[in-house]
Amino acid sequence: MSTTLRAGAMPAPRSSLVGPIFRIFLIFALCMALPWLFYNYTTGRHSGFMLTMFSQMGMMAIFALSYNMLMGQAGLLSFGHAVFFGLGGYFCIHLLTAAGGGSLPVPLEILPLIAGLCSMLVAIVFGYMATRQRATAFAMITMGIGELVATAAVMFHAFFGGEGGVSSDRMIDRSLFGLTYSQGVQVYYLIVAWSFISILAMLYLTTTPLGRMANACRDNYERAQFMGYDPKFVRFIQFALSGLFAGIAGGLSAITYEIVTFDSVSGALSANALLMVFIGGTNAFGGPILGAVLITLMQSGVSLISNSWLVYVGVLFIGMVTFAPAGLAGLIAMHSPLQQAGRLKPLIVPYIRIVVPGLVTLIGFVGVVELLSFKTIGAAQGKKLVLFGNPIDATTAQPWLIVTGMFLLGGLWLWREGRWFHTLWEAMMADLKPKKGAAQ
Amino acid sequence: MEIVIVSLLNGLVYGMLLFMLASGLTLIFSMMGVLNFAHASVWMLGAYFAYEVSRFIGFLPALIIAPLLCAAVGAAIEVWGLRRVHHNGHVAELLFTFGLVFIIQRSVQMIWGMLPMPYRVPAALDFPLFTIYGANFPAYRGFMLFISALMLLAIWLMLKKTRIGLIIQGALTHPNMVSSLGHNVPLVFTTVFAGGCGLAGLAGVIGGNYLVTESSMADAMGPIVFVVVVFGGLGSLGGCFIASILMGMIQTFAVVIDASIGDVLKPIGIALSSETLLGEILTVPMARIGPLLPYLLMVFILLFRPRGLMGTRDT
Incomplete structure (x- = not known):
């Protein structure tokens, strides 16, 4: 089937990537400089709260973008995306223990990728079941799988550690760059690096024939079928790849917090992905990043001063659904014709x-x-x-x-x-x- | 033997409670295409309303007032919420109800607090109805069965014997045709949405003190009700009924079975340890696996029969 994909490939507009890539590198430089804005020169320390929040934003940006590969690009509404994030985390924490014990000679920087690949294997199995359906049936199957894994995570101790979760130590003394990862800022740079690799990869994927066919199957799957493509197969590949990136995000979270609990596979996190992506905007590539930054800001910022941040997120979400279904990115994009006209x-x-x-x-x-x-x-x-x-x-x-x-x-x-x-x-x-x- | 009979009765009580929730949801879902995520939240509201009303007036008035309040909430959601987002498609409507879940849950926490409510079975119904094999069957469960059977009868009569029932039935399978015939479909939508929420409210009144009235009850019930609706099949109240009873039975029977898959394999000579994940899956007793079963069933039925047990069209 991959041959049909290649045979019918349309010329991808590669030249249009230059602008976004330039912008991404600009943001990359900004992110590298970000922790130094909150550097306390008198004590010589980084602000721990800010670093954790920025790290969380980085992971959530990957997670939200991987969710948008389903929701925005393929039109698949999933209610169980946290499964791949959480399983990536569990895989990574076990790999971390193995690497720390010496039985796995792999540097720490590579672990998120291996965790992501393991997550992709799971996504291949679950995706085979879920992507045979679309629309509401797909949403229901993913919800069922999500609840299944979330319940299993509390129930089974051998792999998930039950309610206490699994913890490990990230200072394994095995690094590509000789880093110990004893400081939060080193982990932050690891997250920034992986975020940008993932974001660039996902941006590239949108321009490949696969990405284009995912859009086509979202808009009119019958017509895509008439053209000789198999929408199920396109959905399947898209689902598996989205599982890969969600797994990378989960692996990064395991390295950052050194513990993975059943919260990371829970329905609440799946819902969070949906909130981030929808509030940010599903149509623009950068929308989910915007949503991830905003929701994380609300989650860690607002929850410090108020314990009802969920009400605000809920009201914001309902307001977006009612008045701005294209999300924040859509609101910004609405202004571009006026901007072009200088008005x-x-x-x-x-x-x-x-x-x-x-x-x-x-x-x-x-x-x-x-x-x-x-x-x-x-x-x-x-x-x-x-x-x-x-x-x-x-x-x-x-x-x-x-x-x-x-x-x-x-x-x-x-x-x-x-x-x-x-x-x-x-x-x-x-x-x-x-x-x-x-x-x- | 006594375990079987007691579990059968309990399963029936729980299944009928599920049906009261799921029947409203399946009517809304089949007719409007809206997967109402907030249905279980309205159920929770019903329990809280019933608690408040029964504190001041009594349980019997609460049985009428709380469902009416829930129906009013449902009508408000439909008229001021869903209709506004309707032109953006079904996904927007679904997401709207999804956002409502957060708001209703937090609002309940803000108004009533995080602790469970002392919403108890009314004293007049708090006695053992009869005794089987030494186990008491509380009168309140009998009352729940009575109310849910009454509701089943009422729904059936309304759908089969009245004119509005005829229109609703038509709109279940051929919504566009009914609209073309000149019926006020938006009004029918509001009626069905309010009616479904009212049923959920009724289930909340009688379920709130059977289970526990707390702010996390909607989260626990929501996915199960979805399982029932999808499992039973779209547009089929009969399938919904069978699925409800089946889920009720599964949940109550799984709790009392202490065997595991490993125990079945043992006589063949396969011994398992619970050290690895696979071994643990096979050696965990049925009683603990219980909560998993509904989801497993739903995933499997959607794989092999996407229209559900008795559904008339694909989900």
Whole structure:
């Protein structure tokens, strides 16, 4: 079947890769410099919190992109993608133990790749089952497989370590570059390196005949079939490769945290992948990276100051589904025709008119959520409620009235401004169209 | 023998509870093509509502008020949520309900806290109904069976004997045709969505004190209900019923069987150790493997019969 793939291959537009690759190398340089922005020169140490967060972003970027190979590029909605991330982690932690014990003469830098390959083997088995179906049946099979592995991970001790998970030590003294990986920043650079190898590989895959056929099978699988391709086979290969990259991400997480628990195969992580990819945007290649960065930021940043970050993610997600189904990347892409016409400037005032009531509503909403959750959860944990820098007494009526008022009135204001903005946007777009026609 | 009869009864009670949830979900799924991820969350809401109502007025009013509240929640979701995203396709609708799961769960935690609710079986029903082989069968389980059988009868009568039932049945298999015949399909959609959520709410009322009313109950129930719906087959309430009872039986029977696959192999002369993963899979007792079985069954049925047990069209 791979011969049919090659025989019908269309010329891939390789020249179009130059722009994205240049941009990726720019981001690469930025990522290398990033930890030094949070370097504490008086103590001579990196900020541990920032390093962990950036490392997490790197892994999640790979994970989200590998999920988008299914969701965005092949139109397959999976609810069990964490299986490959988690199994990659479990494989890597066992390999790490073996390498540390001396029975496996492999440098640490290569381990994520081996873990990814093992994960790909699993993806080949599961993918053979799942990719025979598409649409809802595919979603249900992947959910079944996800729940199956998640339940098995708690149940079996020999490989998964039961509820305690499996832990190991990453300082195995076997490195390509003579590094010990005793410091977080060394691990961070390992993650950056693997992230960029994976991102470049996945970017390349989108331009290959396989990537193009995945798009074709997503858009119209019957027509792809008439052209002589086997959509099942295309789905299968795409699924297996996506398992490879998810496994690499999982392997990196095993090296970073030196422990893998059943959380890493859980449905919650699969859901997280979906949230990241959808919020970031499925159509643009960089969308999932954007989503991964944003969600990780919310996860580790917001969860420090509030224990209801899931509400915010949920509301953000529902808002995206309702108002911006193309995600953040789609929102940015909407502006490109205006930018080309040099008409971004007239949008500044309308944006301010949107952002101000938006902020009022947001503050009101955050206030309502925090007050509510403080009464039931925060108070039980013996915490004190501090909102926007001010200590607040949640038992009096005043803060409740203020935040509810801000939320309701701000929402009303936002709704009115939103309608006005919508008509303005439509008018600007309509204004742009005849110009385009005249130019042609 | 007594184990078999007690497990049969318990399996029936659990299966009927599952059916009450799954019947609403399968109606919504077959008709609107929306896989309502938030269905189990509405079930959880039903249990919490019932707890609140029964605290102030009593259990019997809660049996009516809580499902009505859940139906109202369902109608609100359909009218203000799903209809707005409908033009973006089924995936958008599915993702919308998926986002609702997080919001409902966290909202429940914010309003009622993380701890389980003291939602108990009403005192009037808290006595043993009869005794088989020394084991008591609580009256409340009998009451659950009674309520779910009543609901089964009501659904059947409504679908088979009324005009709205006729339209719903038509819309199950040929939604476009029904719409072409001039029926108000969006209204039917809202009715079915609200009705399904109401059923889930009813299941929450009687299931909340049978199981435990806590904020993680939706997460535990959600995947199982999906398994039932997919296993039973799209557009078939009969298949859904069989699948519910089957899953109920599997879950209760697996708990009482202490043998493993390894025990079956032993007489043939194959001895296994639980040191390796494969050995562990074969030597783990059935009772612990129980939670895995529904998912295994679902994966297998989708592989070999994607339309489910009695489904009329592909999932």
